[in-house]
Amino acid sequence: MNKPVYLALDFQTLSEATAFLQNNELQGVPVKVGMELFYREGPKVIEELKKNEHPIFLDLKLHDIPNTVKSAMKNLASIGVDIVNVHTAGGLHMMTAAKEGLDRGTNANVKPPLLLAVTQLTSTDEKMLNRELGISWSMNRTIEEYAALACQSGVDGVICSVHEVPLIKKACGRAFLTCTPGIRFDDDRLEDQKRVATPRDAKQRGSDMIVMGRSITRAIHPKKQYERVVKEWKDE
């Protein structure tokens, strides 16, 4: 894993997304396609992006009964993306089923996409966790327990905030991947994100990959902002 920065393509249409990539000379960079774009355009988004050889994280955050998730993952495997994800809250059996679906949907001699499990969304803070979601553990305890479950299920890693990376690595081992969204520079607006950190923090705490969206897509100079992220994230 070469520590990628996944650019979140949270655009309404494929033409908006491709225009953004082209106008800012970002063809070929790792991208994340989420619900907004995929629900509108479907698998053709992936086909189009693959023409420019973008590594692709298809972020649909599956969360359903195990059988449904297994069958959906079997279909997603055939699209040929690099990463897909589920919610850990679906439970152990659902995560195992997701992995099984990916294996079944992938041709022999081809590696299935990596499977990551969302622990707690980076838009959740501890108050919301306790008062709205009814989880009485601290955020750290919740993430540690969910990550341990994810690890036990055989998924490749988890999605969490930068702050929880060290405790996950301690509990699940260094090889268990951590993907961290909620990335902001100190001068960025947080918007709906709660558990945020800078690319430099992400690097120092040992994230394996970061996801960054609006700080780049809504910047006055997106290309320069993207390069600033990569520099902070990869600088030795």
Ligand SMILES: O=C(O)c1cc(=O)[nH]c(=O)n1[C@@H]1O[C@H](COP(=O)(O)O)[C@@H](O)[C@H]1O
């Ligand atoms: O699974 C994700 O990618 C994800 C998990 C999470 O806990 N938090 C989170 O922000 N994301 C995604 O990461 C991206 C963050 O976008 P920005 O807040 O614009 O940087 C969005 O596309 C979210 O859907």
